[in-house]
Amino acid sequence: xxxxxxxxxxxxDFVAVKDISFDVEEGEIFAFxxxxxxxxxxxxxxxxxxxKPTSGSVRLDGLDPSVQHNEARKRxxxxxxxxxxxxxxxxxxxxxxxxxxxxxxxxxxxxxIESLLKLFELWDRRNDPVKQFSGGMKRRLEIAxxxxxxxxxxxxxxxxxxxxxxxxxxxxxxxxxxxxxERVTVFMTTHYMEEADxxxxxxxxxDHGKIVAQGTSQQLKEQTGAETLEQAFLxxxxxxxxxxxxxxxxxxxxxxxxxxxxxx
Amino acid sequence: xxxxYILWLRQVKRYVRSKPRxxxxxxxxxxxxxxxxxxxxxxxxxAGQGNYIQFLxxxxxxxxxxxxxxxxxIELIWDRQFGFLKETLVAPVPRILVMIGRTxxxxxxxxxQGVIVVAICFAAGFRVTNFHALPVAILIMILVAIMFxxxxxxxxxxxSDFQGFQLIMNFLVMPIFFLSGALFPLTNLPKVLNxxxxxxxxxxxxxxxxSALIGVAHFGIPLDLLVLSVIAAALLGAGSYxxxxxxx
Numbered sequence: 432x433x434x435x436x437x438x439x440x441x442x443x444d445f446v447a448v449k450d451i452s453f454d455v456e457e458g459e460i461f462a463f464x465x466x467x468x469x470x471x472x473x474x475x476x477x478x479x480x481x482x483k484p485t486s487g488s489v490r491l492d493g494l495d496p497s498v499q500h501n502e503a504r505k506r507x508x509x510x511x512x513x514x515x516x517x518x519x520x521x522x523x524x525x526x527x528x529x530x531x532x533x534x535x536x537x538x539x540x541x542x543x544i545e546s547l548l549k550l551f552e553l554w555d556r557r558n559d560p561v562k563q564f565s566g567g568m569k570r571r572l573e574i575a576x577x578x579x580x581x582x583x584x585x586x587x588x589x590x591x592x593x594x595x596x597x598x599x600x601x602x603x604x605x606x607x608x609x610x611x612x613e614r615v616t617v618f619m620t621t622h623y624m625e626e627a628d629x630x631x632x633x634x635x636x637x638d639h640g641k642i643v644a645q646g647t648s649q650q651l652k653e654q655t656g657a658e659t660l661e662q663a664f665l666x667x668x669x670x671x672x673x674x675x676x677x678x679x680x681x682x683x684x685x686x687x688x689x690x691x692x693x694x695x
Numbered sequence: 696x697x698x699x700y701i702l703w704l705r706q707v708k709r710y711v712r713s714k715p716r717x718x719x720x721x722x723x724x725x726x727x728x729x730x731x732x733x734x735x736x737x738x739x740x741x742a743g744q745g746n747y748i749q750f751l752x753x754x755x756x757x758x759x760x761x762x763x764x765x766x767x768x769i770e771l772i773w774d775r776q777f778g779f780l781k782e783t784l785v786a787p788v789p790r791i792l793v794m795i796g797r798t799x800x801x802x803x804x805x806x807x808q809g810v811i812v813v814a815i816c817f818a819a820g821f822r823v824t825n826f827h828a829l830p831v832a833i834l835i836m837i838l839v840a841i842m843f844x845x846x847x848x849x850x851x852x853x854x855s856d857f858q859g860f861q862l863i864m865n866f867l868v869m870p871i872f873f874l875s876g877a878l879f880p881l882t883n884l885p886k887v888l889n890x891x892x893x894x895x896x897x898x899x900x901x902x903x904x905x906s907a908l909i910g911v912a913h914f915g916i917p918l919d920l921l922v923l924s925v926i927a928a929a930l931l932g933a934g935s936y937x938x939x940x941x942x943x
Binding site for chain 1: 697698700701705708709712713777778779780781782783784785786787788789942943
């Protein structure tokens with residue numbers, strides 16, 4: 432379903448992704464793990480047409496996302512690392528906006544919106560503006576939205592960041608259910624190793640832009656002689672802490688937070 | 696088409712829901728009308744130029760459209776910072792349609808603001824003398840709205856945050872307004888100012904509105920319409936190009 436061969440992405444002198452290759456099979460849950468700044472989000476952006484690769488090839492369901500953008504875009508749904516909802520619109524309007532952009536026929540659109548909002552337990556709140564939602568509700572809404580156009584592949588970029596254990600559990604329950612019932616291929620990243628251990632069929636570990644290991648959780652543990660996936664992860668990537676520079680986005684979010692007086 | 700419609704609808708909904716924004720953005724035109732309109736009125740009259748409110752109102756209307764349109768375009772920076780832009784960029788919709796939908800939405804918002812200010816001007820004593828030219832006045836308002844929304848979008852496509860925003864306001868938007876003939880007649884000006892005013896696209900919007908509404912012309916409506924259409928088309932093209940190159 433996803434094929435990546437010798438993918439490279441360079442920003443000037445800095446090489447974020449160095450010659451990585453991997454495959455994700457149809458119906459698989461594939462976890463892409465790595466420390467901060469390892470190249471996870473860059474890879475997802477290339478897979479989802481937001482960035483063009485410097486070299487190498489990518490195929491999504493046989494399509495090249497850097498050439499056949501729009502065909503490739505119909506194939507996947509994505510939940511971004513940071514929120515991407517319109518806070519001023521209601522939950523229903525966010526869903527409807529998405530459905531229209533993806534050309535889901537009206538009748539089907541209304542049905543899917545209703546069933547997805549019910550599945551993610553947001554139907555009762557459908558007419559409330561998203562700015563009144565908690566972090567967990569927003570995440571659920573984003574996942575529901577990403578599934579609206581019945582994609583074959585779903586990208587989840589750290590979907591559980593900042594959520595409480597209850598919400599996290601529930602979220603992965605939904606993801607597993609979708610994967611089993613609708614055979615949706617899932618490509619996910621997370622910092623919570625036990626989540627990857629529990630949910631993913633296969634795991635790739637990326638560090639400094641390179642894939643350092645891939646296989647099932649069991650294989651990774653055996654390879655490193657570790658008892659838990661977390662230990663395996665640490666022995667593969669070392670225990671130095673990676674600091675990322677704050678981007679202008681972070682600075683701006685901080686500023687906005689100050690202005691809003693932590694209303695969220 | 697449906698993509699353009701839903702993007703347009705989103706902009707309009709956001710506008711209609713933000714009541715504080717609507718009220719706040721009417722403060723400035725009101726201030727201009729009161730302070731300048733009534734303040735300079737007697738001097739303008741003594742200089743033999745007639746009623747200043749009559750002269751100023753088209754300028755204030757054009758100003759409102761200018762500011763609202765630029766802000767609507769620049770809202771793109773918010774969408775980029777708060778993530779919503781990604782949602783539209785990964786959708787299977789050609790970027791140019793996204794750009795057109797946004798621009799039409801922003802232009803519609805600017806038009807609504809413009810019409811509200813027309814009503815305020817009317818309350819301040821402004822009277823339309825050429826009712827048959829009203830459609831022309833509306834056309835000019837639409838062109839000005841589209842032109843500056845496209846400009847705002849073009850600027851926002853290359854800025855990644857609000858750092859450069861103050862620079863744009865002080866060195867682009869303010870000069871466009873103050874040097875456009877919105878506040879003073881363009882006749883008998885020092886040569887430099889005259890040249891600047893004639894390359895300022897807003898001058899043609901103000902002149903067009905003034906000709907259509909009260910029959911006072913400097914460039915004349917045919918030239919106004921020509922310049923506005925050409926520049927609006929050029930800025931739409933430039934905006935679409937820059938927007939299509941956004942990488943996140």
